[in-house]
Amino acid sequence: MLGGAIVAGTISAFIAAGSMLELDRASRDLGERAANSEPEYTPAPAPVPESRNYDFSESNGNRDRTGYMVGERVPGEKTAPETRQPQKAPVTKSPEPAVSPDTGGISGGAHSDGPPPWQKFAALTPDTGTAPVIAIVIDDAGLDQPRTARTIGLPGPVTISYLPYARDLQRQVNDARGRGHEVMLHMPMEPSSALVDPGPHALRTGFDRDKILGEMTWMLDRFDGYVGVNNHMGSKFTSDPERMQVVMEVMKSRGLLFLDSKTSAKSVGFSMARQYDVPALERDVFIDDADDATKIAEMLARTEKVATNQGFAIAIGHPRDLTLEALQKWIPAIQAKGFVLVPVTDILRRTSPSATG
Numbered sequence: 001m002l003g004g005a006i007v008a009g010t011i012s013a014f015i016a017a018g019s020m021l022e023l024d025r026a027s028r029d030l031g032e033r034a035a036n037s038e039p040e041y042t043p044a045p046a047p048v049p050e051s052r053n054y055d056f057s058e059s060n061g062n063r064d065r066t067g068y069m070v071g072e073r074v075p076g077e078k079t080a081p082e083t084r085q086p087q088k089a090p091v092t093k094s095p096e097p098a099v100s101p102d103t104g105g106i107s108g109g110a111h112s113d114g115p116p117p118w119q120k121f122a123a124l125t126p127d128t129g130t131a132p133v134i135a136i137v138i139d140d141a142g143l144d145q146p147r148t149a150r151t152i153g154l155p156g157p158v159t160i161s162y163l164p165y166a167r168d169l170q171r172q173v174n175d176a177r178g179r180g181h182e183v184m185l186h187m188p189m190e191p192s193s194a195l196v197d198p199g200p201h202a203l204r205t206g207f208d209r210d211k212i213l214g215e216m217t218w219m220l221d222r223f224d225g226y227v228g229v230n231n232h233m234g235s236k237f238t239s240d241p242e243r244m245q246v247v248m249e250v251m252k253s254r255g256l257l258f259l260d261s262k263t264s265a266k267s268v269g270f271s272m273a274r275q276y277d278v279p280a281l282e283r284d285v286f287i288d289d290a291d292d293a294t295k296i297a298e299m300l301a302r303t304e305k306v307a308t309n310q311g312f313a314i315a316i317g318h319p320r321d322l323t324l325e326a327l328q329k330w331i332p333a334i335q336a337k338g339f340v341l342v343p344v345t346d347i348l349r350r351t352s353p354s355a356t357g
Helices: 002-017 019-036 145-152 169-178 209-220 241-254 269-275 293-310 321-337 344-351
Strands: 133-141 159-162 182-189 228-233 257-260 280-282 312-317
Touching: 133 145, 133 182, 133 228, 133 293, 133 321, 133 344, 145 159, 145 169, 145 321, 159 169, 169 182, 182 209, 182 344, 209 241, 241 257, 241 269, 257 269, 257 344, 269 280, 280 344, 293 312, 293 321, 312 344
Parallel strands: 133 159, 133 312, 159 182, 182 228, 228 257, 257 280
Antiparallel strands: none
């Protein structure tokens, strides 16, 4: 009897720890079914500015779920034991600050003439005056086309970040840009947990330089018209300076900005971007760590507070029903309070002394 009770208790613990994983898998499966069927998505034709050729959530209970910052101690939580990681393939040592990036092996999409893509494809910014501004970034777009279409229907401008392995990407991106939204590429990167799948073509710490460059080229060439990249998952990859060095060489070469989603407290994304003179930003708030209406409201209130205190805020969410419903009501409400919604490029111009345009 005692043995049976122990087994039952163990099973219950696994079920509880895996509940969010199952939720995210269900969401991913729904998105895949929607994407593989005839899409419930009929974008209105809209002119798109001149463009160039550039084209599930982390979930391991809590700690590695999308939006949960790995490295932040949860009250009452025991520290997990460290596990031995496989030996990494050699990558060129990170250079000292202010050196030119090594462009060896970087192919396709290199920026040369005219404004860089982060300026060229930037959404129009409304007149803000001295008002505090907020940039809303919706990650994981494109896979679940009906919810992505609802995202495009939000009052804007918002910034929509598309997974590179979604279907019909250019059509969705064109519609988003035609409606005044800004577009980013949501680049999959390796999470801390080996049990979590970041999706195809994800960048991994076991990759050498050539492999990273090959996967990045595939992703960056999937569609046109985006201003930059932010990481999908990546709590492990973004903590690796040698691998992130390669990422920043490509960002610099292509004239793209990098938004660090900060899925790890140990992320070096922002600091490496600055080292390579890549226009860079960091996320301030995650809107929907929990798919819970009350907590989403709390995070939106936190976003207002951050914007009030520092003059701007960048908040990241996902195309989930509760998030979209909350934003549909919240955006007009904050505008009535005097906040102004802006694309991420507007905040970049405010915070980066070298950013112009």
